[in-house]
Amino acid sequence: MEGAMEGAMLADAKIRTESGTESGPRGSGCSLRHFACEQNLLSRPDGSASFLQGDTSVLAGVYGPAEVKVSKEIFNKATLEVILRPKIGLPGVAEKSRERLIRNTCEAVVLGTLHPRTSITVVLQVVSNAGSLLACCLNASCMALVDAGVPMRALFCGVTCALNSDGTLVLDPTAKQEKEARAVLTFALDSVERKLLMSTTKGLYSDAELQQCLAAAQAASQHVFRFYRESLQRRYSKS
Amino acid sequence: MAEAVSVVAESLAGDRARAARNVLDQVVLPGEELLLPEQEDAEGPGSAGERPLRLNAGTRSRGRVVCGPGLRRYGDRLLVTKCGRLRHKEPGGGSGGGVYWVDSQQKRYVPVKGDHVIGIVTAKSGDIFKVDVGGSEPASLSYLAFEGATKRNRPNVQASGMGVIGQDGLLFKVTLGLIRKLLAPDCEILQEVGKLYPLEIVFGMNGRIWVKAKTIQQTLILANILEACEHMTADQRKQIFSRLAEC
Numbered sequence: 001m002e003g004a005m006e007g008a009m010l011a012d013a014k015i016r017t018e019s020g021t022e023s024g025p026r027g028s029g030c031s032l033r034h035f036a037c038e039q040n041l042l043s044r045p046d047g048s049a050s051f052l053q054g055d056t057s058v059l060a061g062v063y064g065p066a067e068v069k070v071s072k073e074i075f076n077k078a079t080l081e082v083i084l085r086p087k088i089g090l091p092g093v094a095e096k097s098r099e100r101l102i103r104n105t106c107e108a109v110v111l112g113t114l115h116p117r118t119s120i121t122v123v124l125q126v127v128s129n130a131g132s133l134l135a136c137c138l139n140a141s142c143m144a145l146v147d148a149g150v151p152m153r154a155l156f157c158g159v160t161c162a163l164n165s166d167g168t169l170v171l172d173p174t175a176k177q178e179k180e181a182r183a184v185l186t187f188a189l190d191s192v193e194r195k196l197l198m199s200t201t202k203g204l205y206s207d208a209e210l211q212q213c214l215a216a217a218q219a220a221s222q223h224v225f226r227f228y229r230e231s232l233q234r235r236y237s238k239s
Numbered sequence: 240m241a242e243a244v245s246v247v248a249e250s251l252a253g254d255r256a257r258a259a260r261n262v263l264d265q266v267v268l269p270g271e272e273l274l275l276p277e278q279e280d281a282e283g284p285g286s287a288g289e290r291p292l293r294l295n296a297g298t299r300s301r302g303r304v305v306c307g308p309g310l311r312r313y314g315d316r317l318l319v320t321k322c323g324r325l326r327h328k329e330p331g332g333g334s335g336g337g338v339y340w341v342d343s344q345q346k347r348y349v350p351v352k353g354d355h356v357i358g359i360v361t362a363k364s365g366d367i368f369k370v371d372v373g374g375s376e377p378a379s380l381s382y383l384a385f386e387g388a389t390k391r392n393r394p395n396v397q398a399s400g401m402g403v404i405g406q407d408g409l410l411f412k413v414t415l416g417l418i419r420k421l422l423a424p425d426c427e428i429l430q431e432v433g434k435l436y437p438l439e440i441v442f443g444m445n446g447r448i449w450v451k452a453k454t455i456q457q458t459l460i461l462a463n464i465l466e467a468c469e470h471m472t473a474d475q476r477k478q479i480f481s482r483l484a485e486c
Contacts, residue, residue: 154270236323
């Protein structure tokens with residue numbers, strides 16, 4: 001698995017330089033942090049992935065299609081469950097709200113009708129939070145779902161944008177940047193049409209700024225999807 | 240690698256579906272669209288209207304296309320739903336068509352009719368055994384399904400034990416892809432393993448392997464070899480086997 005990790009690091013460098021050159025006029029704040037991903041690192045779950053975005057790190061495990069409790073059974077599709085565990089302490093309201101957002105995003109792309117009366121459970125463990133946590137959770141759950149072989153309509157990714165008080169835009173902000181920002185917006189985008197699957201926002205922003213953030217997120221999603229492809233190709237290179 | 244990247248950039252930018260023939264044995268991702276050979280010929284939407292007529296006239300020379308695991312029909316295209324390598328099998332007689340599927344490294348088994356699996360009996364109730372085959376629900380198996388079983392002569396199967404396959408030996412789990420790889424007709428691993436020690440082995444399509452050799456040590460060595468085979472190239476395997484044959 002060291003090979004995969006090393007490969008991921010190589011891919012990071014590529015992404016970083018590319019996004020850096022594209023966002024040249026707007027300054028270095030508009031590039032994504034370095035990404036890394038490792039799949040199939042846990043033995044018990046059916047699929048697992050750890051995703052790193054800068055210093056933010058999330059570990060995801062997917063179980064399914066597995067047995068489902070009769071009370072949660074849905075007769076014509078799979079029951080999707082997302083559990084988000086914080087780094088310290090018990091999950092609170094914030095975690096429950098994020099769980100819901102992630103579950104709705106996953107439900108939009110997972111083809112649950114192919115596995116009726118089963119459960120698909122995504123367990124996310126926050127390893128370290130250094131900003132853009134929800135985006136990292138979304139990316140980790142996507143990679144874990146792919147690893148588990150759950151049928152999906154498309155891939156998805158999460159991108160967080162922060163708007164500063166002077167109107168500048170920061171993609172994939174750190175915790176400090178998020179704190180100083182006037183507004184923080186997180187989008188989930190699919191890989192086929194690059195359409196919005198989920199959005200959650202905090203703070204004040206204008207209509208035009210929302211559109212600007214969405215466009216920036218869509219541009220950034222290309223880099224994330226390219227990173228997905230590179231890390232998956234590396235994983236399947238020895239078979 | 241550079242070539243692959245440029246292909247990606249193209250497919251991402253233009254959202255163009257690639258021809259299934261051109262991506263055989265390459266990695267495909269969920270959400271990708273693939274074109275079948277007959278759709279490649281059709282130029283633009285104008286010719287699409289003619290297709291039903293051709294079908295009715297019975298002049299269709301191309302074989303039937305079957306979507307295997309990881310692929311779905313989406314309108315007139317193939318939609319990839321799983322990550323893995325795209326595989327294709329030509330049909331026996333005709334040209335074109337055949338079976339397309341995605342070879343993934345999945346761990347969870349989804350039961351399919353006709354698969355040979357290794358199950359573990361978890362409960363016994365009346366005439367029926369509950370068997371865990373790794374799917375989302377336990378399978379039920381009548382006691383009359385066993386070889387040589389009659390109403391009088393019941394098979395000796397204990398709950399949470401393996402009555403039928405063998406008394407000892409080792410049962411372990413691997414990915415479903417490895418099982419398919421080992422059972423492929425052109426796979427040399429099994430022949431090589433057979434040369435090392437005399438062994439008894441059972442493969443279940445649900446990712447379970449049962450193996451038994453003369454001693455426990457040999458059994459463990461065999462299990463480790465089979466597990467390690469997944470992430471090795473053919474050359475690496477050859478090296479390992481030649482080294483093992485020496486000692």
